[in-house]
Amino acid sequence: MRVRVQDAPFDLGAEANAFVARQQGAQAGAIVTFTGIVRDIAQGLDVMEIEHYPGMTERALAAIIDQAQQRWPLADAFVLHRYGRMHPDEAIMMVATAARHRKDAFEAAEFLMDYLKSRAPFWKKEHSAQSAAWVEARDEDETALNRWSR
Amino acid sequence: MRVRVQDAPFDLGAEANAFVARQQGAQAGAIVTFTGIVRDIAQGLDVMEIEHYPGMTERALAAIIDQAQQRWPLADAFVLHRYGRMHPDEAIMMVATAARHRKDAFEAAEFLMDYLKSRAPFWKKEHSAQSAAWVEARDEDETALNRWSR
Amino acid sequence: MIDVLYFAWVRERIGTPRETVETQAETVQALVDELRAREPRYAAAFQDLSALRVAVDQELTDFTAPLAGAREVAFFPPMTGG
């Protein structure tokens, strides 16, 4: 199971341990995880709401993982992404990669993050007491993608 | 507590969760962890033994974290490294970084790994049924360090 | 007959997440032109196509994409996952 899209909160530690346990005997000496946490930058965020495109989301994430596995010799890769409503300091999503060498595990995790930031169908909306606004895509995220098109 | 050096096994998931919990309210939206696992490359490894230099180890790891915190705007960084005897598929060590942006968290974690691979006083010895041999330092690890001397 | 889906502020502007559209449009662009002509809310949502992304049958594509055989077209702003 390489992709999971869910409404419910998840336990980063339990997911990381389960991912490592799946690598038993795989000679994957390097495990990298990335976890995204809801930030309250403007000091007034009540709820982060994430909308997604059921069906396409799972396909897009699986396709991104396929690409990563073609580019790097990975033992395994995993993406978990939530949708729905969540609060500051809650985990939004995580990726995990397993490889023989750390360079591959790090690069593949960064690649997965760059792609899913801008190419997986999720949209964030920030709700505060006063207002609600869709988060705008950042130019840096688009730029980050370009480094992989070598 | 940014550095821990211990003989006992550790629970990666519990450590990762504790690290994330320490970031409450810190606006650190990006958490990266790296975990190193004992590999049995030659298909005969019984025990990986790690020797270290008590006193210097803690100082060296703290100095590496200080460097990382000077180079990147990190909310936090953590290194845990075991010594003593461990078996294939056991975790050897982990690093964790927390930052506002994922690029900083990823780069700082890679930097910590590159430095502690070659600059923290640990030495690995691989024991199989037939023999025991000290792991040799790899040229790639030295090369990996050079990219940070810009 | 094609299912047209809207997400995020496109959905809010058009006022529905999904509708079935009777169309002979041969490309996404032609479908957009038909929708724009319908009602002001469509014209508003599709005002600046550079601010929009499109998927045909759940694959990201662009506005020149053909619609022959397509069952589902989705319009949405740039994604903000992660």
Added chain:
Amino acid sequence: MIDVLYFAWVRERIGTPRETVETQAETVQALVDELRAREPRYAAAFQDLSALRVAVDQELTDFTAPLAGAREVAFFPPMTGG
């Protein structure tokens, strides 16, 4: 009087993890030369200094480092942590 520590195969070759050495050596290199002259096991351990690393008072340094005021010198192969 200085504490001299050995790690990994340097420790194994010399046969002790730690000893106190009476020396007037002014640099790490001078201390190495004194040790080499003592017994074959030291000569063997210090045969190829390019294969060794040194720390003075728990700070990595090189063989030209002065020993004035130093309390602890450690010799070991390149590190293999992580």
